[in-house]
Every structure is written in structure tokens, then in C-alpha cells.
Amino acid sequence: MPAQRPRAAFEPLSPELDVPELIASTPNFEEVVRINCDAIDDNGLENFEKLVLLHVIVRGLPLVVEGFDKKLDSSIFSEKWLRNHYSAKKENAWDLTAKTNVPLTIAHYLNNMPLLTDQWNDYNYKDSSLQRLYLKDIDCPKIWHDYLRKIIPPFLFYLNNSAEPESFEGPGAKFTPSFKARNTSAPQIAKAGDLMSSLPQEMRAENLMCYIGHEGTYTPAHQEMCASLGQNLMVDASDGSIENGKTTKPGSSIWFMTSSKDRRLVSEYWMSVLGHDINIEDHFAQINAWKAAPFTTYIVEQRPGDFILVPPLAAHQVWNRGTRTMKVAWNRTTVETLERALNEALPHARMVCRDEQYKNKAMVFYALQLYSTRLNLVGDTDASRPRVQQLLNEFEQLFGLYNQIILSESFSPTLPKEKSVEYIPFDSNITCSYCRGNIFNRFLTCPSCPTSPDDTYDICIECYTLGRSCACISKLKWAEQFRSSELLEKHETWRQQLLKFRPSFGDRYRPFRVERSDMGRKSLAHVSQEELKRRPWVDVTKPKPVIEEVVDEPEEPEETDPPAKRRKTNKSKSKGPRCHICKYVEPAWRLASCSNPKCSLKYCYGSLYRAFNMLPQEILETVDWQCPRCRQICSCGACRKNPKMKPFEPTCTSLGHDTSKVADPRSVESLVDFRHSNLGWLKKAGSDEMGRLRRHQEEADAKRNQALEDNSIQVEFYPDMSQNIDYSQLELEKVAQAAFFSADYSDIPVDPALESSNLEPVDSRC
Template sequence: MSSGARAAFAAFPTNLDIRDFVNSKENIVFATRITCDSIDEYPLEEFENLIYTHVIRLGKPLVIEGFEDRLNQNLFSVDWLRKYKGGQREECRDLVTQQNTKFSITHYLNSMSTLTEGNVVSRRERRTEPQRIYLKDIDCPEEWHKSLETIIPPFLFYFNESPKAYAGPGSKYTELPPCPRTAENMPIAKAGDLMSSLPEEMRAKNLMCYIGHEGTYTAAHQEMCGTLSQNLMVEASDGTPEGNKTVRPGSSIWLMTETHERPLVSEYWRSFLGHDLDLENHFAQLEAWKKAPFTTYVVEQTPGDLVLVPPLSVQQVWNRGTRTMKVAWNRTTVETLRWALDEELSRARAVCREESYKNKAIIYYSLEKYSKLLEQDPKQNHPSVDALWDDFEYLFKMFTDILLSESFSTGPPAKKAEYLEFTSDVTCSYCRCNIFNRFLTCGACVDGEETYDICMDCYVFGRSCKCISKLKWVEQFHWKDLEARHEKWRLQIMARNEKEGYGMDHPVFSAVRASMTRKSVAEICQEQLRVRPWVDCNKEVKPTTPSDSESEEVHGRRSAKRRKTNNNNNNNNNAKTKDKPVKKKPGEMGRCHTCKSRPIWTLKHCSTCDSQYCYGCLFRLFDLPPEQAMQFSVWECPKCKKICSCAGCNKKANMMEPYMPQKILLGHDTLKVADERSVESLVDLRQSNVGWMKKFQRIKPHFIQQRLDKLKRDAEKAREALDETRDIFQVDEKIIAEQNGAHFDDALANVAQMNGPQMNDDSIVREVYEPNDLLVDPSLRLDDTFVATLDPALGCV
């Protein structure tokens, strides 16, 4: 991270009035609520349409209340946990020390009142940091799982494979005919959770329980791989004394954002709070949410409230009272898979966050499953079959993208890859993301029985083992088999489209591959294997890595070094005896136009002039990742584009219009997380670009405001681009629920208009940069016009 202070952690007040907090700013609103009873009054398919429209397409959170009357109160209780699970030892997270400690469930439950009072008294009397012990991410009891399956609408529930009978809201009323079935009596309909398509041994189990007390929290984060999150509070303390102990009413405060504002939230986190949102390690203060230039949705979750979190939504949770008990799970849909491929996997890879959901494998196995179902397509039309076809075609397009990324060069054939049967357990040794098919492995770097495997995306970025090159190809599916599957599914889709008269065309894969104008990731890896040098990892030789000259301290100028002189020689020979530059082997070293010196294989050569830029400078100064620079054989450098920002080009003011970096990179040491055999050979991710941002005064308030304004406009354009022709869930006012006395008039009369109160963009963005009570990293400000202070009692980090 960048040096200096960052926004500090500040606990929520124990007497926080949620309604006052929401009314304090126009950009803070309550999330929409509906009741279980109101769902019963409308066809189930309309409720499903509401979820799709409001949560997935519009990207706004939704709360369904009233489940407390449908839950088995004896089963979802503290007494049941003590009796049947009390002796079970679980990992409890100490949020203060960031360490795990094992406690039995009974011991933890018995200590919650003491922990709660410790938090209340400590904050009231300004004592030292209290204990915050959170029993989180524990496996949900099987009895709870079976009970919830009978009351949660199937398309919302965990591992849902197809429509099934249940007794929860919306179960009694539908206007659709019975779903058609296969000869094996399987419903021909799409799954609610595509994780169910994977073989059971490959599935990531994420039905978890969370038990917390006053002061426990979950830092701002978003769900892994853009999945949909469902969180149901099944029990909480109601204030009634338990065993002569003081008990406070339990609830949880949720602060959430919209899907389409994710880039805006991320930029605000970096530029104003000094934290990287992708690291998910900062719990933002209430003031930070008040000053934010985006809409914040607030929920006070009590027993019976099911919170539906949209994909890519940034969420932060604070637990209140003596006890809260929640069950949560994630769902994967075709929409979340697209978010994962386009955005989330690259973010997870950047910070080395493990990918346990196996997104690419889900696409493959879902296509296999859906293909078999659709082979028995009934003659009559049915909405469930139509929806299944739509998802099948959507998955097919993503599968085509996966194959294109893994396609080798169309030139001479690559050396035959080693075959390793797919078992879904191969992960990248650097970023820890799951590998679907092709990857690189090093035969020299073997730690016991563990080989060093690197995914193609990491290798393109310059990550690898210390050998750097001479890695071997491995594939987990025979390429001909994948192409055969692709052709089979293509013909299925084409036959259906021709039958329905859709006129949509899907060319054969070879034609799609030939039409590509840029290199695939696999093709780039092939080239880099030929270019990058091999380093003998058995010798004590430091591998070539980017130097610190590309950090913010250089700013494009060569450092001045004092030359040594030989005092034993005559003055007349001084000119001859000055130290000469150390000779380097021909072809080893190049000259980066910005930082002046680099190994030749770490430079991108311009196709127009003789200039070269190292990938580290391109990444930090010009927002150009290595993959984008390597994709095209013909590449024009920043100097030729007249946007170079180096010291020499800056003197040519009339000729150059220097490129200004568009985002702050705080820096993150991924080598602390990656396999210890790893190196970074192209881009040093520990280096930030804050110095360059300062150089161009991009840290000044009005420039930060410009960036946030642009991201805000992009979010608004994304909303406007939504197809408003889709059927909208129509209801009357009796479906609207009240929360803390606030009535949401006509909130569900038309889902397309559920955008909440409009913000005054200028006033809110301007407020962000005026003096406030948040502490901001000093490295993110230039002068006294951007000064912020924090309550001294809260300290800083």
C-alpha cells in the first residue's frame, strides 16, 4: 500500500438511529422491501421477474420480510444449537488481531452477552479496543438446510437444479402450465444456481452461518465472482434477559451500492479513503458513506428478513445487540458468469484472491446438461423451455470466448501439450484462480510433489516461477473434443433458430478464430516463451525483475550518479581514465523511453519509430496492461501518439499533450500471497502510481472530482442502456412494507422506475472534497486545499 495514513476504522455508535442516518443525506436511502404475504397474492413467475428486473438488471438490493412466521422457531434457536451442536469446535475470527481462535459453539454463545457489554462500555468510556469475536463462515447444519429448502422459493435457493415443490411464499399460485419433462422425468427448465451443474465433488459449498454480537462486522466487499448473495436472519436476541444476563435486541445494519456504480465506488475508495476495495480489508466510517458520490442503500435486518444483494454490489455489515444469527448462500447465473469473465476474475487475479467457484467449468458442464435436456425439447412452446434456450445460447457465446482465449497460434503447430485429465483441482500457483484447460507448468520448480503451475493470464502479466521461461504446456481436455462439443452445441442452436425464424447466425469455430484481429492469450504466451530468458533456479542468481526506477520517485528522469576518478593518474589523462559504462552483452539491454533502462525482453517496441517502453511504465503511466500491449503486432507508442509524459517529451509542449493516468494504483505486494517460488518479471505491483498522479496534479480535488463525475455518468449511461421493454412486475400498494416508519410509496408499482431519490451531483461531489471528519492518506493530497481531519479519539492507521 502507499505510505502514509489512510481512513481509519470507526465503530458505529451503539445508539445509532438508522432513520436519522438515512435522512441525513440525499444519497442515502432505504432499500426496497416487500413481504412474504404479498408474494402469495401474485403468480410466482411475476415474483421471479421482479428478482430478475430489480436485483439483476437494475442492480439494486431487495429485502423480503416475514420469514420469521414461516421458520421453525424450535429448530432455528439458540437452545437447539446448544443441544445438538454445542460441543462442535469452530474457528472464530478475532477482528481486532485478525487471528482465528477455536471455541466450542456453546462457549461462544454463552460469552456473547459479555462480549456485547464490553463493546458498549468500551466505546462509551473511550477505553482500549474491545474484543470483537465473530463466528463466521461455519457450515450450515443439515437440519437447517433441509428446513430452509421447504420455504425459500427454489429459484432463489442454494444449489437449485430445477423447479421443485416447496411451501414458501409464492408456492400456491402460478399461471403457467406444468413444466415439460424428459423421459427420465427431469424438468426441462433452467437452474436457479448453475453451481448445481458441476459434479458434486467439484462444487464449492457456500451455505454458511454467521453468528455475531455488538461490534462484529464484515468489511466493505463484494461477493466472489459477481455472484448473487442471499442472506436470511433466522434468529436474534429480543432484549429478554437470558440467565440473569443483560441482553440487547439484535439486528444488522447493511450498507450497499448498485451494480452499475462499482467502478465509481472503487475509485472513491482509492482516491478518498486511501484503500483498495479489492483487498476487502477496510470498514468505512459512516461519514465516508455520507460524503460518497453514489447512492447507498440501507437495511436494518431483523429476524425473518431475507436480503438479496445484487452482483458487484459493495456491501458492508455491522452487527448490533447481543446476538444475530444468519444463514447465507451464493448463486451463480448466466449473468454472474458474464460479470466473472469480463471483470471479476481479473480483479481476483490482481490481488491473488482464490477462485473457488470454477466459473469456466460451470459454463462447460451447464452446456453439457442443458444440451441433453434440450435434445428432448417438447413440441409445444413453454416459457421455461424458452428461458432454457436463451440461457443455453448465452452460455455458448461465453464458451466460444473461452476457446478463443486458449487458441494457439495459427502458424506452425506448437509442441504437443501434456494431457492431464480434468478434475477441477488445478489452480494457479501465483493468483490461486481455478484453471479450466490450458496452463503452463515448470518441471524444474517442484516442491515435494507440488509442481509450479501458472495460468496463461498471469504469465502474460510477467508472473512465473524463477525460471521465467522453458515452461511446458498442459491441457486438461483434448482440444479436438472441445471443438467437437462446440460444433454440436452450435448445430443445436442453429437448428432451433432456423425453426423459430430468428435468423441468428453462429459461424463454425474455425471461422470465428480466423476473423480475430488480435492475438489470443495462449498465442501471447507462446511468443513470450520464445522471448523471455531462462534462469537456472538451482543457482543463486537473482532473476531479472523491474527495478524501482519505474516508481513514483523517478518521474521519467535518470538519476544523477557521481562518477569516480582515478587519482593516481595525471590530470592530463583524467578524461581517459573516467570510468566507462559497464559493457553489456549485445541484445541483453534495451532503453525504455521513460525509465531509460530495461532488459530487452521487458520492452514493447513501437512499429512506427525506434522507441521502446517497458510494460511497467505502460501499466502505471498509460493505463495499458501488458496483455493489451501484446495483443497486436502493429503497435504505436505514446510518443508517436503525442501523449508521452516523460521529462524529455514534456519540453515539447507544443507537440505533446501528455497522457494523464485515469486511476490511482495504491500498490499491493502480491508476492506475499503467491507461491514462494514466484517472481514478477514485467510489472512490479508493489509500486504505486501516486507520484505520477501528483506530477500531473491529478490528486487535486477538481481532478478527482472529474474522474468521479465521469464514472458517475458512465453508471447513468449503463442504466439508460437497459432494455425497458421487458415485462415489469406490477403490484398495488398493499405489497409495500414499512421499515422504521418509512413507507415506500409506489416503489413496486413499476420496477423500471425504482431508482430511488435523485442526487444533486454537483453538490455531493463538491462536498466530498471539502474539510470533513475523515482522515485521508497524505500521499493523496498536494496542498492545504485538500485537508481532512479525524476525531483524535478514533486514531488513524
């Protein structure tokens, strides 16, 4: 078994916690910026939209818009209304203590909320046996949906397809500029507030949900799915009065939030210090952990009428207080979040096999179709209008993402043409049997594994290049959901449309064949084609020895090291290529070969992943890959003695993921066993967590500052809407140095099973 570090345990929040005092007494805690929704009336929706773009998306900071309680109809948004209209509706409440679903009716849950709340006091709130039932992810009543659609700023609302619906009556309604084509019956020429709306209705993910919780219920630290933007409005809470003959306690929710720019820093802190992976979403961090964190934590106590905007990829956790809190929440996808989803969120989700419910690649395709139709309605004299320019800018960004997608799925122009590609018309329902991600177009399917027509084994090309597949490993067949001619025809049509509005950008919008020839690397489909020829076929009907990957660990200690016990190993006497790091004989297809003709070294993919942060697909798509020794970064025992060598230090912690409980049971990992951590390599490099975290922080600051320069947006109404915001101070905000060098984790309890100081040694096998 791989070694583990102690993991920070769950510690509840006290019912008596004083939030303002907590913020005031902690250097790296700050209040979330608040504005009142009345200020939107004073300044207009367009200025508010600019504020959200700059503050929430570009700066990546959370924002609270307060005052919506005055605009909500209390006769609808109340416990009484819910009891009268949905009392018999059956739902599953999540038991946070037992980690199971508890079926019950809404009336039964509402009746028992005072009892569930009264379990806790300031003396027993740490009792791990007390029941916590959270009624979460339940469907939002239609009447609530329709009412909220009228009062929430349109560009922020769920599945918003255009700028301002005619029924909008909320803050800023008196400022509703719009631009329509000359034909007054035509739709508005504007970008969509939520690109999920561009998908056909049957493909959309329904994420407008309600959450009803009591004291002690919580949501673990997480990022919004697929890098989307989160919107959360508390519509009702208990106020301490007597309800249905029972005394209540005032309800609120405490949010611990981070900024988007700190996402890598947060992820590394979660793994290296707390011992958890934030992508798993299973840990609610205790206050001491947030206090010791080397990044700023933004805190808000949400009450009825508080509308919280959550930045993309910003980690956050929520704790419910009092007898009752009732919230409505939804997610939005924009061009900015789609880019982050494709390049960052989905690769992380793929590693832990998290469902992709948002169909991001399909959304790029359908959003381009929607925007192309709208741009066709724009006359020559209207192209300079602000709304049209917004639409055109997003169309350009979407086209770049589409170009990226079809390039990755393009076959090699030099290999023999694939002749037997199965065509399956796209319906958005094919998912990868391993990572459970949604497959847009091309994928591999195994003709040997299915036990029934509905039990096919389909693998996305991203997973296959990582070494994942069914146990057959090879002889998989190609399938596609769009004809190549159709996708390329769309590419050219949209390219010409961009050139129509921006004729001087010919060098930026190039024909697909030019883009393909200038990629500078192999596409993922190209890599898969090659790997299908290299990897052996395994007849799963015949017993075969299980392919086991070996773990990399330097075999020779330094001369200055004290004598160490040598692990007994059975050295293979067979001849064949060996990994330069672990010295195990491996078949050639499981080793990466250096392209330098003077170098004959080979490295197993497990060593490259754990010791050098190199994923198999990154190595395989590189045309002329150079090994770590040729790059003078090799960190094996022998190379460390070379004074010219600068041994590579892993830049992040990998705790390892056992995906066998999630992936299709027919699955194997043939290149890297991702269950194993890189803790041994971090220890060998002498890496300290705080130094690594500091480097992540410096990198995040640099990227944030560059984003601010690239998105210089003038927003005139900052002083009116947010008088307490000192943006010059925000520019200079840094993590307190004391958090880096004097963090004390001694008071963070660890799980009993991991409490021993005699940690299990790092296994030297991958």
C-alpha cells in the same frame, strides 16, 4: 518503498446509533426497498422472479423481502435449539481485534455473548482493545437447510437445479407453473436457479453458511465472490428478554450497500480517497466516509425474517448489534454473474491473488452440458413456451462465454504446432501457483521447479502474459486437461443445437475456425507461445542478479517549474534499447515496441501500466500495437511540450499489491512490479479525485441506462409489491453535486503510522 496516501482508519459504530435518523439526515443515504413476502403469494413466483431480475440484476439495487420470521419454525431457528444440538461442536471464531482464529465450542460462545456485548456503551465503543469474536462461515445445520429449502422461493435457493422443487411450501407456492417433457418421468425443462448445481458434486463450492455475531462484530466492505448474487436471511436474534438467566439486548444488523452500476466509482473512491483496495476486503468504512462518498449508499437495519438480496459486484459492509444475531447466507451463480466474473471479477481477483473457489470456466462447460440435455427433450411444438425460451436464452449466453474461453486458450495457427503437450484429465483441482485461480484447460508448468510430485509450479496463461512465473521465467511446458478435439466437438454440437432452434442466426453462431480467424487479436495462448520463445531461461541453481523493474517518472521538469533537487542516479553506459519514459536500458523482451515502421520507440511495461493503464497482456495480444506517442497521448516531459500531444491521464488509482505473501514463494514478476502505485503519475497529471470519480459516475449511469433499454421487462405487480418504489425517480437518481465539490475529509481519522503530513516522496523506480 512506494509512496502511500493516508488511509482511513477503522471507526466503530455507536451502540446508540439511530439508523432512521441517520438516513433522513444524510442526502446520499437511502433506505433499501422492502417488500413483504405475502405479496409473492398475491402475485406469483414468475412475477417475483421478474422483479428480482429487473431490480437486483439489471438495475443492480439491493432488495429486502421481509416477513419470513412468520414462516420460520422458532423451535428450530433459535439459540436454544442450537445450544441443545450443537453445544459441543468446535468452531473457530474470528477475533476481529487480534486478527486471529479462536477455537471454541458453540456452547462456550453462546454462553459468553452477553458478556461480549456488555463491553460496549456509548462512551467506550471506540476502545480498540475490546474483544470482538465473530462466529462466521460455519456449516449450516442440515435441518435448517432442509427447512429453508421449503420456504425460500426456489430460484433463489442454494444449488437450485431447476425451477420449482416439489417440496416447496413458501410464498408463491400456489403459483408453481412448470413444463416437463412429454415423458412425465423426465426432469423439468427449465433453467437452473444456481449454476453451481451443474458442476459434479465434488467440484462444487459449499457456501451455505451461518453467521453468529454480537455487538461490535462486523464484515468489512466487499463484493460477493466471483460477482455472484448474495442471499442473506436473519433467522434469529436476541429480543431484549432474559435468556439463560442473563439480560440481552435486541439484536439487528446494519447494512451499508451500493449499487452494481457504481462499482468502479466505489473502487476508485476506496483507493484514491480512503487509501484501501476493496478487493482486499480489509476495511470497514466509517460513517463519515460513506457520507462524503460521491455515490448513493443504501442502508437497511436487518431484523429476524429480513431476507436481503445483494446485487452482483455491489460493495457492502455489515455491522452487528445487540447480544446476538444469527443469519444464514449463500451465494448463487447465474449466466449474468458468470459473464461479470470472467470479464471483471476474476481479473481483479487475479491481481490480488484471491482464491477462486467457484470454478467459473468449468461451470460454463458443465452448465452447457446440462442445458443441452434438457433442450434435447424439447419437442418442436414446445419450443415457444416461456420456460423453454428462458432455457434457450441462457444456453445462448453460455455458448458465447464458452466460445470466449476456448478462443483465449487456442494456439496460434501460424506458429509451429506444439508437440509435447502433457495431458492431465480434468478434475478441477489444478490452480495457478501465482494467482490461485482455478485452471480450466491449458496452462504452463515448470519441469525444473518441483521438489516433489505434489509440488509442481503451474501458472495460468493469464498470469504468464502479465509477466508472472517461477524464477525460471522460460522453458515452461504446456499442459492441458481436455483434448482439443473434445472441446471443439462440443463447440460444434452446441452450435448446431442453437441453429436447430434459431436457424436464422447462422451469422451469429459461426464455426470455431471462422471465429478464430476473425478474432482480430492474438489469443492468450498465442501470446504465451511467443513469450516462451522471447523470455530468457534462468538457471535457478546458479546465483543470478535479481531482475528489478524501474519505475517510470518523467526525468525533465517543465521549464516553468521551480528548480528541483535532482535525484542521483547511476546512468547506464551499456548500449541497448531504452524505455522512452524512464530511459533505462532493458532487454528487448521487457519492452513493448511500436508497430509503426516510422517509429523506433519502446516503452517498458511498468511505464505503460502506471502511466497509461495498459496491462502487458492487452499490449501483447494487439496485432499492430501503437505506442502512446504515435497515438498522441504520451505524457513524458518531452512529449508534453508538443502542442499536438494530449497527455494521457490515468483513469484510476492503483495502490500496488505485494503478492509475495500470497503467491508461491518461487514466483517472480518479470514485466511489471505490481507492488508500486501510480500515485506519482496521478500527481503529475494534476488529477483530482472528485473529477475522476465524476467521470466514473457518468460512465456508470450511461451503462445502466443502456442495460435498462436492452432488458425492457414488463412487471405488472410493482405497484402491489412495492408501493413505495418510484421507478421514475430511480431513473433520475444522481449523486448529489455537493458530495463532489464540498466533501470534507478532515474528520476522517487516519492510521497513526500514516498521520504525518510529510508523506514519503514517490519513488522514481517501478
